[in-house]
Amino acid sequence: MRPSGPFRWAAESDAGKVRPENEDTFFANPEIGLFVVSDGMGGHRGGAIASGIITDDLPVMIENALDRLKVGATRTIMSLLRRTIAEQSRQLQLEGTSETGFQDMGATLAVALLRKKRCFIANVGDSRAYRLRAGRFAQLTRDHSVVSELVERGRIRPEDALDHDASGQLTRYIGMEKKVHSHVRSFTLKKADRILLCTDGLTDMVGDRDIAGILKAEADPQAVCKSLVAAANRAGGHDNSTALLVDWV
Numbered sequence: 001m002r003p004s005g006p007f008r009w010a011a012e013s014d015a016g017k018v019r020p021e022n023e024d025t026f027f028a029n030p031e032i033g034l035f036v037v038s039d040g041m042g043g044h045r046g047g048a049i050a051s052g053i054i055t056d057d058l059p060v061m062i063e064n065a066l067d068r069l070k071v072g073a074t075r076t077i078m079s080l081l082r083r084t085i086a087e088q089s090r091q092l093q094l095e096g097t098s099e100t101g102f103q104d105m106g107a108t109l110a111v112a113l114l115r116k117k118r119c120f121i122a123n124v125g126d127s128r129a130y131r132l133r134a135g136r137f138a139q140l141t142r143d144h145s146v147v148s149e150l151v152e153r154g155r156i157r158p159e160d161a162l163d164h165d166a167s168g169q170l171t172r173y174i175g176m177e178k179k180v181h182s183h184v185r186s187f188t189l190k191k192a193d194r195i196l197l198c199t200d201g202l203t204d205m206v207g208d209r210d211i212a213g214i215l216k217a218e219a220d221p222q223a224v225c226k227s228l229v230a231a232a233n234r235a236g237g238h239d240n241s242t243a244l245l246v247d248w249v
Helices: 044-067 074-096 146-152 208-217 221-234
Strands: 002-004 007-014 024-029 034-041 106-115 118-124 128-133 136-139 183-188 194-198 241-248
Touching: 007 024, 007 221, 024 044, 024 241, 034 044, 034 194, 034 241, 044 074, 044 106, 074 106, 074 118, 074 183, 106 128, 106 194, 106 241, 118 128, 128 208, 136 208, 194 208, 208 221, 221 241
Parallel strands: none
Antiparallel strands: 002 007, 007 241, 024 034, 034 106, 106 118, 118 183, 128 136, 128 194, 194 241
């Protein structure tokens, strides 16, 4: 547990039971209230490099853009996040085509920015953000994946998504050739809000109901994160899993 200001945060990341390397990375800067989780793609080394580039570079880009803001209106900050994430994606795509890069490397992204009692959430791919508020658990992000689109169109049932042939196929990710459009939203923080950022290595192994149960049962943020990752590994640990929790106190 790392208390700082009006919130506490903690994180846990693990390679799981199958993958030889952990391609997930996370970043936290409680001083400016910025938290990032990323899941690398494109092979073991390329994936780890991709997510590492994002958690190294994107926070600096966001912080610099915030410093240049003259007006910190909600709509302005949401636009800032969209522009900055799109620029990060373009830079990673260029890196992937360079001599030192790895072909087709990319990464998913989930961001939480806490600013003046407001939370801004952004994501690309299937890394997610959730909120537990007054006992109600809700997904704040939108999955950019083939199966998610099939569910939205009513072509398949939600319970069939994990076993579908297109499972794991993303429609958007950081580093893609086309300009990336992130999903961004914001809301006013309320006392005792819990914000969870996580990768699909957790959500593919542990259902929303069980994730919510752990958040409700554990008070300490670090204990929550450890319990979530342990649950993913008990369920098979087929992928790297990362959980980052922010408690607005």
